[in-house]
Amino acid sequence: MxxxxxxxxxxxxxxxxxxxxxxxxxxxxxxxxxxxxxxxxxxxxxxxxxxxxxxxxxxxxxxxxxxxxxxxxxxxxxxxxxxxxxxxxxxxxxxxxxxxxxxxxxxxxxxxxxxxxxxxxxxxxxxxxxxxxxxxxxxxxxxxxxxxxxxxxxxxxxxxxxxxxxxxxxxxxxxxxxxxxxxxxxxxxxxxxxxxxxxxxxxxxxxxxxxxxxxxxxxxxxxxxxxxxxxxxxxxxxxxxxRGATILGELIGFGMTADAHDVVQPSQDGAERAMAAALIDAGVTAEDVDYINAHGTATAANDKTETAAIRNVFGAHADKLAVSATKSMHGHCIGAAGSIELMATIYALGQGVVPPTINYDEPDPDCDLDYTPNEARERPMSVAISNSFAFGGLNAVLAARKWTGA
Amino acid sequence: MKFTDEEIERKVIDIVAEQTMVDNKTVTISSTPEELGIDSLGLVEIVFAIEENFDVSVPFNANDPSTSDFDISSVGSVVAAVKKLIAEQHGG
CATH class of the missing domain: 3.40.47.10 (Thiolase/Chalcone synthase)
Structure with missing residues (x-):
């Protein structure tokens, strides 16, 4: 079981x-x-x-x-x-x-x-x-x-x-x-x-x-x-x-990979495999996912690579995803980043509110997803993933589902 | 610290040569980072060595070197930029 x-x-x-x-x-x-x-x-x-x-x-x-x-x-x-x-x-x-x-x-x-x-x-x-x-x-x-x-x-x-x-x-x-x-x-x-x-x-x-x-x-x-x-x-x-506890959300999947590539440069392949592994572990399809809390560090390299990785994993569905980088608000909390971003993810699922990517002032042709610019948006969501891609090429992606009582 | 233009040029070439592990005679004023096979981490180390050697602070952002106020398109442009920084930060 x-x-x-x-x-x-x-x-x-x-x-x-x-x-x-x-x-x-x-x-x-x-x-x-x-x-x-x-x-x-x-x-x-x-x-x-x-x-x-x-x-x-x-x-x-x-x-x-x-x-x-x-x-x-x-x-x-x-x-x-x-x-x-x-x-x-x-x-x-x-x-x-x-x-x-x-x-x-x-x-x-x-x-x-x-x-x-x-x-x-x-x-x-x-x-x-x-x-x-x-x-x-x-x-x-x-x-x-x-x-x-x-x-x-x-x-x-x-x-x-x-x-x-x-x-x-x-x-x-x-x-x-x-x-x-x-x-x-x-x-x-x-x-x-x-x-x-x-x-x-x-x-x-x-x-x-x-x-x-x-x-x-x-x-x-x-x-x-x-x-x-x-x-x-x-x-x-x-x-x-x-015990009749209040359930905030369900963790449904986890994927982790190593880039085996470069100590600081991100790898699209490593990020893709981590996201795909989390979806498989969760038993969901790409089309089931509504929201991605991106790693989104605001470095030139990460954001471009992460965007390309999301496009490859999600295909045409990528354009239907809500994405946001909440580091724009709470900064990059390094070892705590994933936990604070899971907080944002659980909030998004639970309240049906996509937190924004703030300070978004100018679109980049290399970053062409819906990043929920500047203002939170209401949207009913069921499944979300949260990305973390570390220096050293170590990637970890969590998948969560809104708790609906069943 | 006072440096002559010649000293600055020679030192920058030495720094680049050491970083790229080539003889300093193969590094010329017209060499580019691409020709010398310098990647972004290599650039970061070169900038660090320049700061340490000339006691200046270099406005270089590895995210987008082209928008930094520090021209790294060739060894010559780096030499010129270092001269400018020394003049600005140490009054010439």
Whole structure:
């Protein structure tokens, strides 16, 4: 018997706000979370914009001793997970806790901690760093803290595949529950890498925009970094129904591929195979799909390649798809990108509202799909996919279906 | 830092030669990135080396090199652009 996997809880922290409701509102309004960098001194940065989660202040939410062991990335994951758990009414018996997992995508770990610690010893001539630098920094810290906070004792781990980390994490959690390895899980992603050192590293690659994120527009000139976390409660349909949980949507498929091509240049073939694999896994045809939350980074190469890949996979149906790149609003949240974009996808399916691609000012002949420019659009939808294509050529695509009660 | 025009030209050629792993005698002022087989990552490394060597900040965006205010169509155009940047950023 194939077990069906549903989402019964969602929590979010992003530049669009703290809480799913705030984020939904922003997606509907087409609000932009990108602005001048405020949380760190940007004098020596040449890229001075980012999508900072300015409404998120860990100092207000955690005690001093809690912060001593929790980097900002872990704090965000915990706050998102608390919201998801509360919404879902995710109460586990001792026996259920043994079969409850945690799978979190995270690319950089507690990089604020590392940045601050290294500055002390390299630049400030200090002899030592904070004693908890290692446990704060480890990329599995968010997953570990979620397992501890909620007493989840089943399979728990972190996935790190750059920009595809949280799609891989959600996909693996989905497979784990579908296959019977666990019955419930917290899954999603967390990333908070808007530090001086990390932004310098991104500047070096010369793929960042100085003036805004304009996916699929002819004027696009690069990506804009973001931060945040989205965490979902996943469980079997059977369990959700038995306890009368509110079902937000169903995960129905997962496809992952490697380009085996180039470490930074995207590959159309790898993207196509990942989308096709997700459709096959979901047991749907291309014509069943209504919406694609695109990877849409606003780099010259990605958006053109992704468009061509969508055209090849979907054929004539490509012109009937609603597509959007919500990174235009919440920025590129790297290891958390897939989780925040699944949030947008579930919102789209659940509310029948396609979130827009904002800042779309000029069509590009190489990008000729319906990207839902600038304004959200009402449209009844049943099936959607969400794309993540990582540096390193690692691709992960999730497929979801609107929950209609059957 | 002061550089003569000759020093700038020689240094840019050395940087390009090192990046493309060819003898610096095969790199001329009229060589183009295509001729030398320089890809986008190669360009990014060359820009980095120029910034480090001449203590300038180069306005180069790998997304769309043609719209960057830094002409990379040939070694000569890069040399000219570096001279301009040095003049602008270090007062000549």
């Amino acid at each position: 194939t077990r069906r996997v549903v989402l019964t809880g969602l929590g979010v922290v992003s530049a669009l706000g703290v809480g799913a409701a705030r984020n939904f509102e922003a997606l509907r309004e087409g609000r932009c979370g990108i602005g001048p960098i405020q949380r760190i001194n940007s004098d020596k940065l040449s890229i001075k914009i980012a999508a900072e989660a300015l409404d998120f202040d860990g100092a207000e939410l955690f005690t001093r001793s809690e912060i001593a062991l929790r980097d900002r990335v872990t704090q965000m994951a915990i706050v998102a997970a608390r919201e998801a758990v509360q919404q879902s009414g995710y109460a586990l018996t001792d026996k259920e806790a043994l079969r409850a997992g945690v799978v979190i995508g995270c690319s950089m770990g507690g990089i604020h901690t590392m940045d601050d610690s290294f500055r002390e010893v390299y630049a400030n001539d200090k002899q030592r760093v904070h004693p908890f630098t290692v446990p704060r920094n480890m990329p599995n810290a968010p997953a570990s803290h979620l397992s501890m906070e909620f007493g989840l004792k089943g399979p728990a781990w972190t996935v790190t595949t750059a920009c595809a980390s949280s799609n891989h994490a959600l996909g693996q959690a989905f497979q784990m529950i579908r296959s019977g390895m666990a019955d419930t899980a917290l899954a999603g992603g967390a990333e908070s890498g808007l530090t001086f050192g990390v932004l310098k590293a991104w500047e070096g690659l010369r793929v960042m925009s100085r003036d805004g994120c304009r996916p699929f527009a002819k004027s696009r000139n690069g990506m804009v970094q973001g931060e945040g976390s989205a965490i979902f409660v996943l469980e079997t349909l059977e369990r959700a129904k038995a």
